[in-house]
Amino acid sequence: MDMETLYRGIREGRRRAVARGLSWIDEGQARGNDLVGRLFPHAGNAHVIGITGAPGVGKSTLVNALTLQLRRNHQSVGILAVDPSSPFTGGAILGDRIRMQDSVDDGGVYMRSLASRGHVGGLSRATFGAMTLLDAAGFDVVLIETVGAGQAEVDVMRFAQTVLVVLAPGLGDDIQAIKAGILEIGNIFVVNKGDREGSDRTIRSLRSMLGLAHPQAWVPPIIKTSADRGEGVEELAQAIAGHRTYLVEHAIWGQMREHQAENLLEQALQDIAADIAKDRRLQDTWQKSVSQIREGQPAPHFARELMAQWLKATAEGE
Amino acid sequence: MNRMIRVLVAKPGLDGHDRGAKVIARALRDAGMEVIYTGLHQTPEQIVDAALSEDVDVLAISILSGAHPTLVPRIMELLRGNELEDMLVLLGGIIPEEDVPAMMDAGVRQVFGPGTDTQDIVEYIRQNKGMQ
Incomplete structure (x- = not known):
């Protein structure tokens, strides 16, 4: 099923579309996030x-x-x-x-x-x-x-x-x-x-x-x-x-929508952090950071460094 | 995170023995799959509705009562009616050898009898899911 068929099926309350859409969301990939984004205004x-x-x-x-x-x-x-x-x-x-x-x-x-x-x-x-x-x-x-x-x-x-x-x-x-x-x-x-x-x-x-x-x-x-x-x-x-x-x-009741939108943003931030931690392009920096933290250096410094490198690598990759 | 393999372990009909189904459920879990178990005495309609709602890749049916000649074709018919004919359907329990061809004709992809190594089922699912 493509995004458009799925989206329309969900809005019509079709069971099969609802079930497949939940699988997309559950797998945690971009298409699931896109689907949630499209559905959010209708929730x-x-x-x-x-x-x-x-x-x-x-x-x-x-x-x-x-x-x-x-x-x-x-x-x-x-x-x-x-x-x-x-x-x-x-x-x-x-x-x-x-x-x-x-x-x-x-x-x-x-x-x-x-x-x-x-x-x-x-x-x-x-x-x-x-x-x-x-x-x-x-x-x-x-x-x-x-x-x-x-x-x-x-x-x-x-x-x-x-x-x-x-x-x-x-x-x-x-x-x-x-x-x-x-x-x-x-x-x-x-x-x-x-x-x-x-x-x-x-x-x-x-x-x-x-x-x-x-x-x-x-x-x-x-x-x-x-x-x-x-x-x-x-x-x-x-x-x-x-x-x-x-x-x-x-x-x-009305304010909850605001909280929920904030929550989407928070979750997206957490997902990015998880992506950074797994990014193979940053493996060397990761290893160096780990050994420096073991020597007593503060971890947040290295987290910022990783983030900066990730942003740079991602911008170059696009 | 990638799509996990999701399996519905189903016990249709009147037989009250789900030891085998539970052993399979546990083996599949230990192999890293998400297993939905719905308990005993499920009707074909309940099983197919659960398979659809849970969007599973695999339907593993366990029957010990001898009612497979009626239950299995009914389940397959309902799957087709819900456009779920691509689902990988496996059958386990007590299925006499002479009944196996009829089960395969009905759409079951593999029959696993008593004494099957659970690891063989795990491997079968890994190799065949998504290859329909």
């Missing part, structure tokens, strides 16, 4: 919801139940589920579809598994582009499920308008809950497996921890769910809609 309508939390709290099951609820509310749903890649082989087993089968059997739902491919922060490098694509393809809601890892998976707040932090009873004591990061990014807290013993205690300790946080205009609600039975999911959908209303009324 900004979807409600992007990030779902994060430790492994085993039931994120995939919750995404499945939430998707079924959103479909009952007549919203179309695009799902991106990120699973970790092996740091050794780069391979991955992506198993989130297993728990999402009920909701995925529906023309109004599209789900894609992404491997983190060495990116830290709970998402893959391609997640932002992938989200932009699903948004431009016309999905009302885009759900992003992060790698289940714990306390540093805060990337999602930079992309999503609403972040759900999912907890479950019996996983870690109260001290875990005051750790910075994950508790500060939640717009809505979900205590899943609510039918299990200890869920009320988890809610109480969460409530007291959140009470210690700085007072804000938006007070994050705590919703108890049993996602495998669909319990509490209707309330969760209402809380999500409530957060959207809050963002729109406080003019925060």
